[in-house]
Amino acid sequence: MKRTTPLRAALAALLMTVGLGAAAGAADAAPPPEPSTAAPAATAGLLDAMRRDLGLTAAQAEERLRAEKTAAAVERAALRTAGSAFGGAWFDPDTGRLVVALTDSAEAPAVRALGADTRLVRYGAAALDRAAARLDALGAPAGIAGWHVDPRSDSVVVTVVRTERETPAVRAFVDRARAAGPVTVAESAGAPRTYAAGTVGGDPYYTGNVRCSIGFSVYGGFVTAGHCGGAGAAVRGWDGSAMGTFQGSSFPGDDYAYVGIHSGWWTVPVVLGWGSxxxxxxxxxxxxxxxxxxxxxxxxxxxxxxxVLAKNETVNYSQGAVRQMTKTSVCAEGGDSGGSFLSGDQAQGVTSGGWGNCSSGGETWFQPVNEILGRYGLTLHTA
Structure with missing residues (x-):
């Protein structure tokens, strides 16, 4: 990526020192290997941020990152082991272990042998996915914030905007949703909105009069949110110079895009910490x-x-519904759209939208990065 300020020059020097620089044209690089379950490298600053936002000590944050990395590997193995009995999974921060829901108790011993706890459920992932798909086919009013499959409650959670809960349109949608399958109703303090405002992750870029944020470097460019620009739109970098062009974009339905960068910019496997x-x-x-x-x-x-609060959520923006989103308790504001979501050192997705702000709090959704990579045939630039 093109960089001239002292901060950016220092970053470029650091990357050269540790051998991370790569030409943007290296599109034939091999995909990254599966990560190990060893604890990810945790800088003091990252541990400070987790202490600030999650109420953890540095030691607790470090142990949690280690446990979460193990849980991610256990979840992949549990999905293969449980097969059709798999009912979803979640990380329990109190125990530091993954909990796997199962529709057949006969699979429990094999799943527990992987290092997971188990819980017997009635419906399971396949049935709940079918119920959520039936909701996707319904037209949702503005007072419905979204819906997602929740393995913890073994139901599809429909989230309504608190101030709209008793309106006829919302009540009618909830009734139709309950007829579609097992449904639990939750409330949100605000309605979801996108975070665009009038290639290092988190860095700003501009298209038209909109400012958004870079998600992650891929060989040849970067991924970001689709609502930030349509295919063919020109992109200016943080310094205002021509940076690239949207090669593909989808919104609503999805909220992802791929920007190809021009000569003079390059990609790096880095997400900005902004001094925090x-x-x-x-x-x-x-x-x-x-x-x-x-x-x-x-x-x-x-x-x-x-x-991470939920996965595979349908978010009902005013511009239209976006499916297969991940819901988080992280705050965001205008201009953060497209920016990077990380868990430890693993890329998770690009910021789509949410409600609230970083003064009073809120919730934010992201589009999972692996879906974007697969859609456009991209390779994530990794260290």
């Missing part, structure tokens, strides 16, 4: 389980942390 934490290296994209800690970098509110 050191700049973070990206080493892979292993998906973190529900309940895991997660941090976000964006060009407006910089670095904030929280936890």
């Amino acid at each position: 934490v050191p700049d973070q290296l990206v080493r892979g994209s292993a998906e973190a389980p529900v309940g895991a800690s997660i941090c976000r970098s964006g060009s407006t509110t910089h670095w904030h942390c929280g936890t």
